[in-house]
Amino acid sequence: QGDQAIVDWMKRFGVTTSFQEEGALIQKRAVNFPKMMKMSFRDNPDLAQTIAVMFAAKDIYATFSGLETLRVKETDRVAALQNELKKTSTLFDYSDRYDLHQLKGIFQIPTAPIATYNDHRMAMSFAPLALMGEISIENPSVVEKSYPGFWTDLEKAGFVVVYQ
Numbered sequence: 678q679g680d681q682a683i684v685d686w687m688k689r690f691g692v693t694t695s696f697q698e699e700g701a702l703i704q705k706r707a708v709n710f711p712k713m714m715k716m717s718f719r720d721n722p723d724l725a726q727t728i729a730v731m732f733a734a735k736d737i738y739a740t741f742s743g744l745e746t747l748r749v750k751e752t753d754r755v756a757a758l759q760n761e762l763k764k765t766s767t768l769f770d771y772s773d774r775y776d777l778h779q780l781k782g783i784f785q786i787p788t789a790p791i792a793t794y795n796d797h798r799m800a801m802s803f804a805p806l807a808l809m810g811e812i813s814i815e816n817p818s819v820v821e822k823s824y825p826g827f828w829t830d831l832e833k834a835g836f837v838v839v840y841q
Contacts, residue, residue, distance in 0.1 A: 682721045686728070690735075710735050719743030723750075726802035729758055732779055733767040734806060739779045752794035761803065764789050786810035797822045807836055 684694045691708035694701050714737055718725045725744055732739045747754040759769045764787035770778045786806060790813040793799040797819045804827075806812050817840070820827040828838045 683724055683727065686724070690731070710737060712736075712738060714739045716741050717743045722746050723798060726754060726758060726798050729762065729769070729779065730802045730806065733762055733765055733784055734809060736781065736784055737779070738781060741778075750798075751796040752799070754796065754798070757792070757794045757796065757799055761787075761791050761799065764791065765806075787812060789813075790815045793817075793819045795819055797824070801827060804831060804836075807831075 687694070689708075690710065691706045693704050693706075695704075696702075714732065716728065716739060718728075718741055720743070722744055725741055725747060729739070729741070731737075744755060748756075755769075755771055759771065762769055766782035766785045767779065768782055772778070786809055791799070791803045793814060793816045795816065800814050800817055800819050801824065803812065803814060817828060824830075832838050
């Protein structure tokens with residue numbers, strides 16, 4: 678399951694999760710982020726969007742593999758990532774071998790709204806960028822498919838969520 682895999686993967690980046698009766702406690706510690714990563718998403722392709730956005734924000738160059746199925750999800754998630762990450766001045770190059778290479782620009786908080794393409798994972802993967810500055814996400818109700826309380830839970834965590 679991707680939800681469990683992300684807990685293990687995030688440990689590399691100083692984020693630990695412990696599950697308690699009240700919910701999940703997420704803590705972070707300072708770590709030195711790598712400048713380059715190779716990651717296979719063969720077993721958990723749905724995590725690619727979350728990791729791609731995080732790597733872009735942290736200026737990590739990455740090569741992703743195992744993304745074959747992302748073109749046939751709610752949307753073409755590879756194309757959606759390419760389009761929306763351009764708004765952060767981050768370019769992604771996609772090869773025929775299903776590798777996604779993160780090419781660097783200088784990461785910036787997007788000033789244009791992030792399109793979700795009617796895909797819940799697009800909204801949820803870009804939302805944490807609000808930790809770095811104000812962002813806008815089109816069609817936020819797409820999260821209803823998998824996590825109806827997503828925006829409420831972000832508010833409980835201290836995010837400011839404004840519906841327009």
